[in-house]
Amino acid sequence: MMRWIKWSAFVAIVATVVHYAAVTALPGMIMWRVMGQAAAKGTNTIVHTERSTAASRAIVKPSPDLLYSRCIYDVTRTPLKITTAAPTGTYWSVALYAANTDNFFVLNDTGAKGRPATIIIVGPGRIVPPQPEGTYVVSTPTPKGLVLFRTLLNDDAREGEIDTERRTASCETLRPAGARESM
Amino acid sequence: MWFASRLIGALVLAIVLGLGSAYVSVMSLRGAHTIRNGPWTTSLETGGTDAGMYMRAFVALTGLLALNKDETIYYGATRDSSGEPLDGACAYRIEGRDPDARWWSVTLYGTDHYLIANPSNRYSVSRSNVTRATNGTFVIRLSATPEPSNWIATSPDGFQITLRLYNPSETVIADPAAAPLPSIVKEACA
Numbered sequence: 001m002m003r004w005i006k007w008s009a010f011v012a013i014v015a016t017v018v019h020y021a022a023v024t025a026l027p028g029m030i031m032w033r034v035m036g037q038a039a040a041k042g043t044n045t046i047v048h049t050e051r052s053t054a055a056s057r058a059i060v061k062p063s064p065d066l067l068y069s070r071c072i073y074d075v076t077r078t079p080l081k082i083t084t085a086a087p088t089g090t091y092w093s094v095a096l097y098a099a100n101t102d103n104f105f106v107l108n109d110t111g112a113k114g115r116p117a118t119i120i121i122v123g124p125g126r127i128v129p130p131q132p133e134g135t136y137v138v139s140t141p142t143p144k145g146l147v148l149f150r151t152l153l154n155d156d157a158r159e160g161e162i163d164t165e166r167r168t169a170s171c172e173t174l175r176p177a178g179a180r181e182s183m
Numbered sequence: 184m185w186f187a188s189r190l191i192g193a194l195v196l197a198i199v200l201g202l203g204s205a206y207v208s209v210m211s212l213r214g215a216h217t218i219r220n221g222p223w224t225t226s227l228e229t230g231g232t233d234a235g236m237y238m239r240a241f242v243a244l245t246g247l248l249a250l251n252k253d254e255t256i257y258y259g260a261t262r263d264s265s266g267e268p269l270d271g272a273c274a275y276r277i278e279g280r281d282p283d284a285r286w287w288s289v290t291l292y293g294t295d296h297y298l299i300a301n302p303s304n305r306y307s308v309s310r311s312n313v314t315r316a317t318n319g320t321f322v323i324r325l326s327a328t329p330e331p332s333n334w335i336a337t338s339p340d341g342f343q344i345t346l347r348l349y350n351p352s353e354t355v356i357a358d359p360a361a362a363p364l365p366s367i368v369k370e371a372c373a
Contacts, residue, residue: 007189007193010197011193011196011200012197014193014197014198014201015196015198015200015204017201018197018200018201018205019200019201019204019205019208020236022202022205023205023208023209023236023237023240024240026205026209026240026244027239027240027242027243030243030247031247034247034248052298053298053304053306054297054298054299054301054304055300056297056298057297059247059248060247060296060297061290061292061296061297061345062297063288063307063347064306064307065288065290065307091286091349093250093254095254097248100239101239101242101243101247101248103248103249103250103251106250106251106254108254108350146248150250152349154286154309154310154311155311156312
């Protein structure tokens, strides 16, 4: 009898550990897979994808009305400087996702007053030198993550123009790196 | 030998129980956090940063890389307005008025969550290209047979609908269950 109680307790403890480990690790594992595929085309550099069609398989439920661009970032050593495009007469946004999937920052065309914006992503516990006024300095909760640019194709006749405009966005490492701060 | 076989058996059982209970716990959030509005369902947790570990796992499985509710609200439908599951053998119409948002789109996806292949490459209808009646209402037809305008191709294998509201109004954000949304009405079936 005692033996069965011990085995049952063992199973319960291990099952509890597996339960919490699985729930905690799942978002990171899914994001790691997505970022791993995307990082094959480079880290801290922007990649522009073509308009989604029925053949698109990069992400589930892509919007056929949006043009997507992305940067896989790693700010472990140096911050990342993002310069947005500002296509005219349409919605655009840039969204920052941490490695645990959290969408921790969004800026859209209205927030940027229709002008190109500069965003600096800083690693946890790091600072950057003073930046020009209007620059968004954002601290990422995880050193690695993903930047997703969305540009709305609200007029098929302007697809070429909007596509050209959105390709002026960029991601590049910012040097020199900032000094450490206590947070 | 006896101990080793018992240990392996216990570990396998524990892993199955742990993973199974984790999956059930995460997916049970679907019902608890689902907001219903006629045939449409949504969740305001998608894309947020204040999620606990279970909600974060749920969002990773069902809404990865989604935007937060201030930026976009995603409504989904797998049933029509009478509560019947959407059938790939049937035609439907989506009728109503523009949702209260800066921009909106209706997009169809197959059961595999990807866009549905069709010769016309017609995957969606949006605020930008919908044709409205003089009173401001619109009818969007969903069918396998192409139509000149306000038409999206269905799949005989089944489909689902996503209604995206970009920069929804404060009223919609405050009460997405009460937002006026178009209805989904079944028409003829093959």
